[in-house]
Amino acid sequence: MWRNPAIRALIVQAVLFLVLAVFIGYLVHNTLLNLEARGIHTGFGFLEGRAGFSIPQTLIEYTSDSTYGRTFVIGLLNTLLVSALGIVAATIIGFLVGIARLSPNWLLARLATIYVETFRNIPLLVQILFWYYAVLRALPSPRQSLSLFDAFFFNVRGMVMPNPQPLDGFAATPWALLVAVVVTILFGLFAKRRQASTGKALPVYWIGLTIIVGLPLIVFLATGSPLEWTLPEMAGFNFRGGVNILPELLALWLALSIYTAAFIAEIVRSGILSVSHGQTEAARSLSLPEAITLRKIVIPQAMRVIIPQMTSQYLNLIKNSSLATAIGYPDLVAVFAGTTLNQTGQAIEIIAMTMAVYLVISLTVSFLMNLYNARTLLKER
Amino acid sequence: MTTDSTFRTEMIEAREAPDQRRGVIGWFRANLFNGPINSIVSIVVIYLLARLVWPFLEWAVIDADWIGTTRDACTGDGACWVFISARFESIIYGFYPDAARWRVDIVFALLAILVAWLAVPKLPYKKWVALFALVGLPIIAYFLLVGGSFGLEYVPTRAWGGLMLTLTIAVLGIVGSLPLGIILALGRRSKMPFVKGICVIFIEFWRGVPLITVLFMASVMLPLFVPGDFDFDKLLRALIGIMFFWSAYMAEVIRSGLQAIGKGQTEAGQALGLNYWQRTGLIVLPQALKLVIPGIVNTFIALFKDTSLVLIIGLFDLLAIIRAGLTDSNWLGFSTEGYVFAAAVYWVFCFSMSRYSQYIERRLNTGHKR
Numbered sequence: 001m002w003r004n005p006a007i008r009a010l011i012v013q014a015v016l017f018l019v020l021a022v023f024i025g026y027l028v029h030n031t032l033l034n035l036e037a038r039g040i041h042t043g044f045g046f047l048e049g050r051a052g053f054s055i056p057q058t059l060i061e062y063t064s065d066s067t068y069g070r071t072f073v074i075g076l077l078n079t080l081l082v083s084a085l086g087i088v089a090a091t092i093i094g095f096l097v098g099i100a101r102l103s104p105n106w107l108l109a110r111l112a113t114i115y116v117e118t119f120r121n122i123p124l125l126v127q128i129l130f131w132y133y134a135v136l137r138a139l140p141s142p143r144q145s146l147s148l149f150d151a152f153f154f155n156v157r158g159m160v161m162p163n164p165q166p167l168d169g170f171a172a173t174p175w176a177l178l179v180a181v182v183v184t185i186l187f188g189l190f191a192k193r194r195q196a197s198t199g200k201a202l203p204v205y206w207i208g209l210t211i212i213v214g215l216p217l218i219v220f221l222a223t224g225s226p227l228e229w230t231l232p233e234m235a236g237f238n239f240r241g242g243v244n245i246l247p248e249l250l251a252l253w254l255a256l257s258i259y260t261a262a263f264i265a266e267i268v269r270s271g272i273l274s275v276s277h278g279q280t281e282a283a284r285s286l287s288l289p290e291a292i293t294l295r296k297i298v299i300p301q302a303m304r305v306i307i308p309q310m311t312s313q314y315l316n317l318i319k320n321s322s323l324a325t326a327i328g329y330p331d332l333v334a335v336f337a338g339t340t341l342n343q344t345g346q347a348i349e350i351i352a353m354t355m356a357v358y359l360v361i362s363l364t365v366s367f368l369m370n371l372y373n374a375r376t377l378l379k380e381r
Numbered sequence: 382m383t384t385d386s387t388f389r390t391e392m393i394e395a396r397e398a399p400d401q402r403r404g405v406i407g408w409f410r411a412n413l414f415n416g417p418i419n420s421i422v423s424i425v426v427i428y429l430l431a432r433l434v435w436p437f438l439e440w441a442v443i444d445a446d447w448i449g450t451t452r453d454a455c456t457g458d459g460a461c462w463v464f465i466s467a468r469f470e471s472i473i474y475g476f477y478p479d480a481a482r483w484r485v486d487i488v489f490a491l492l493a494i495l496v497a498w499l500a501v502p503k504l505p506y507k508k509w510v511a512l513f514a515l516v517g518l519p520i521i522a523y524f525l526l527v528g529g530s531f532g533l534e535y536v537p538t539r540a541w542g543g544l545m546l547t548l549t550i551a552v553l554g555i556v557g558s559l560p561l562g563i564i565l566a567l568g569r570r571s572k573m574p575f576v577k578g579i580c581v582i583f584i585e586f587w588r589g590v591p592l593i594t595v596l597f598m599a600s601v602m603l604p605l606f607v608p609g610d611f612d613f614d615k616l617l618r619a620l621i622g623i624m625f626f627w628s629a630y631m632a633e634v635i636r637s638g639l640q641a642i643g644k645g646q647t648e649a650g651q652a653l654g655l656n657y658w659q660r661t662g663l664i665v666l667p668q669a670l671k672l673v674i675p676g677i678v679n680t681f682i683a684l685f686k687d688t689s690l691v692l693i694i695g696l697f698d699l700l701a702i703i704r705a706g707l708t709d710s711n712w713l714g715f716s717t718e719g720y721v722f723a724a725a726v727y728w729v730f731c732f733s734m735s736r737y738s739q740y741i742e743r744r745l746n747t748g749h750k751r
Contacts, residue, residue: 013575020579027606034605105419106412107426121731122724123686126700130720133707138716319591326693337597347601355590355598362589 031348038345046344047072053339055330057246068340075335076357082252082331083318089257090317091310094264101269112265119262125323127259132251132327139247153232158247160232167226176219177212184208248329252321260317264310271306272298304376311369315362322358332357441721452711464715465722468706475542475697481534484525485545491518492552500737502744515556522549538616542697544726550620550688550698555681557624562631563670567661569636580632587629592687595622600694619691627684634680638673639665671745678738682731689727699723 035042047069054064059077062070100112119127137156139146145153145160153160184207191202220227232242275298283293325334337354341347413423444459447466455461465472474482495514498504526549529535541549568580587595599622604613642665650660670677692701703719706712
């Protein structure tokens with residue numbers, strides 16, 4: 001019987017199942033006993049309770065009378081905010097540095113290499129603490145703020161910047177933008193069809209850009225520029241008017257973007273290098289112009305290498321944003337798995353909910369990534 | 382007189398001197414100032430370097446204070462490294478008792494010898510040294526560091542700290558996650574659906590969550606899982622979390638190596654009548670692991686950097702010790718020095734590891750170059 005692989009596999013799996021079941025049962029048993037001994041009631045009823053603490057940055061309405069459930073949403077939104085800001089900045093810096101590493105200019109390439117090797121090899125937490133305690137916390141008090149164009153002020157309480165106030169009629173501008181995007185897409189489709197039938201290409205990029213920027217601008221001006229910027233003013237010991245951006249957010253944003261950009265730069269470089277030289281040579285022998293070679297031959301092929309790795313870096317960035325808790329930026333982990341957990345003691349539910357959020361984000365993105373990979377896989381015959 | 386057209390009759394005009402492509406100036410012209418755009422870029426970069434790097438050097442080296450034991454020694458405009466040197470002992474050993482620090486030194490020395498032995502390709506008996514590093518070293522280190530037997534004084538893990546704690550977590554994390562990662566990688570490629578399913582769920586779960594939440598879980602949830610009277614050491618809890626977390630990443634690295642080994646290797650093993658464990662241990666794994674050494678080292682680097690997160694659950698690793706020093710009322714206002722020093726220490730470790738992995742990659746590549 002032991003010599004039959006099929007039966008052997010069944011026995012192995014049955015034994016493994018039993019061992020796991022007993023082990024998990026033992027853990028659950030212990031947990032129930034411990035919870036009973038500490039007088040903790042499991043369940044999600046605590047989410048309805050009054051939070052009773054305040055949060056320094058809330059994107060939606062929140063007071064200390066709000067529920068614990070609300071703290072979850074606030075934390076999640078703050079996590080998403082810093083992640084989105086970080087992803088945009090890291091992508092821009094990463095692309096610039098990655099291309100700079102391939103520059104024929106020796107000095108620029110060396111500088112980019114130093115950037116990558118420095119920031120990649122220093123723990124993110126050290127960088128966050130450095131930006132927060134050594135740079136932003138060392139800024140002067142609001143009275144001695146450093147100012148930029150008299151509109152942006154940097155001080156120990158963060159950054160104060162002008163606050164845009166939409167007036168009547170502003171709503172037309174976003175609608176115009178939407179219309180412009182739709183028109184551009186339709187125009188792109190039309191240009192593609194025209195090129196397929198007549199072989200003549202239209203300058204889609206320039207026309208599209210003109211429409212997307214121009215139309216909202218015309219509408220905005222036609223409705224009488226219905227946007228007012230309230231400039232920050234010094235009043236007493238602090239600024240009045242304007243938006244105050246927390247130093248925690250700035251520190252976390254800087255550190256996350258600079259750290260992740262070092263990895264993105266490497267991805268971009270390896271992606272561009274992965275396109276074999278034969279491809280560019282083939283394009284040249286077809287006498288394609290340099291710009292078209294880059295846009296239609298090199299970039300699409302480099303993207304196939306770049307995008308999957310880039311998404312995993314984005315996921316890392318989202319997960320790394322949980323380091324916010326070290327400097328007290330009110331993200332999901334700091335607010336919900338920190339303060340709320342300490343106040344309610346519902347460790348299992350709260351940790352499970354927090355982990356579930358990150359798991360859902362990760363699994364969704366990797367599922368989409370697998371679809372993308374399957375679509376763009378090199379078709380070999 | 383016949384005209385001999387084979388020979389010239391007059392001298393050739395002197396040619397213009399060739400472009401200066403050699404020497405310092407030639408190098409500058411070829412690499413930095415070949416064309417208007419490059420020249421502008423070079424000038425901008427030089428300006429930036431002058432504005433950023435020189436003031437940093439001035440701060441960190443030229444105007445810095447190096448000698449002294451108290452804050453009074455900080456007189457210059459630059460950095461005050463006295464802050465570091467005054468608490469150097471605690472940065473290395475944490476709160477480990479003075480009298481027992483020789484034990485830490487022995488473990489450090491042993492670790493250094495083993496790592497050097499494994500890193501230099503020429504030295505023999507690699508397999509046995511690796512086995513000793515994975516099994517022998519943790520046991521010796523346990524008896525030396527924890528104490529309580531062989532007449533050594535007992536030192537609770539509460540007293541551990543500084544670089545010593547950082548290295549302990551890193552080494553134990555590596556030692557634990559590598560074998561676990563191999564098992565998970567093999568399990569994920571198993572044909573048994575239950576085994577495969579368990580491994581996939583395990584790997585994807587740990588890879589989907591941030592290490593912070595894992596550490597939170599280890600510090601608040603793990604105590605609930607064990608019988609109430611069991612004293613669960615805080616360091617041990619963190620280590621379990623770190624090992625599970627990184628074993629999932631390690632498993633994915635090793636899996637990519639397993640996939641790269643052709644099916645023919647397994648089939649050849651089958652033809653020789655080897656069973657699964659013989660085939661895996663003698664044929665597939667040695668080749669697969671060799672292929673992914675760079676990936677494994679990169680995971681080590683990430684693990685090493687992330688040991689700093691234990692500060693959040695209240696362990697006093699290198700970073701946490703420095704941070705605690707910054708709140709000392711005698712030494713307020715030296716956060717720049719503190720964090721720059723911490724960054725430099727981590728950087729030295731990580732950069733040397735990444736250089737080593739690049740070196741191995743080049744060494745292993747030679748056979749495939751076309």
